[in-house]
Amino acid sequence: MPPLQLSLEGDTDVVVTRQFNATPENVYRAHLEPDLICQWMAAWPGWTMPVCESDAREGGAFRFEFEGGEEGSFTTTGEYITLTPSSLIVHIERMHMPDPAPDSHVRTTFEASGTGTLLTLRMTLPDAESRQGMMDMGAADGMELSYSKLDEIMS
Numbered sequence: 001m002p003p004l005q006l007s008l009e010g011d012t013d014v015v016v017t018r019q020f021n022a023t024p025e026n027v028y029r030a031h032l033e034p035d036l037i038c039q040w041m042a043a044w045p046g047w048t049m050p051v052c053e054s055d056a057r058e059g060g061a062f063r064f065e066f067e068g069g070e071e072g073s074f075t076t077t078g079e080y081i082t083l084t085p086s087s088l089i090v091h092i093e094r095m096h097m098p099d100p101a102p103d104s105h106v107r108t109t110f111e112a113s114g115t116g117t118l119l120t121l122r123m124t125l126p127d128a129e130s131r132q133g134m135m136d137m138g139a140a141d142g143m144e145l146s147y148s149k150l151d152e153i154m155s
Contacts, residue, residue: 003151004144011128014139016121018147022154024110025086027117030150031108032056032089042066043149044142051075058083062091074098086110102126119147 005017020027030036034052041064042049051065057080064076077100078093089108095101105124110117125131 004140004147006140006143008131008135012125012131014121014123014125014131014134016119016123016140016143018119018144019113020117020119020147020151020154022116022151023086024112024117026154027119027150028086028089028110030154032083036153037064039153040150041146043145044068046071056080056083062093072097078103102130104130 003018007015009015022030030040032054033056034054037054038049038052041052047066047068049064049066051063053064054060054062060080062076062078062080065073066075067073075096075098076093077096078091080089080091082088082090087110089106091106092103093106094103103126106121108119108121110119112118125134
């Protein structure tokens, strides 16, 4: 079984689960602290993350800019809604490719599991077309590349 499990629910939801070898506290921190985010989020070959800003507080904003050379670039922006240390992040995010896509709502939980963490991410996209577009872009493969890197740096 691959580390990342992805399922589609209803017309708009994507649910991702992934086991990590690090503690919930460390996996949670890796999702909020810029010095950690920039080490794992742009794990795709040939891509960099020249801008990695995260104001990790309820109401705070984030901005991640990705550069892929000839493959192009994109930006992700958003706002943190709820932050419960080591257990929950709720945020709104939007992709800019270059125009902004409609907001997606994301709820990520971090649960102690064995000697590590079970991450569960539920993304609610604005409509079925947006979700299909995300899936067609290879979201599962891209997420697993990034999450593998996160597991590597936190272990």
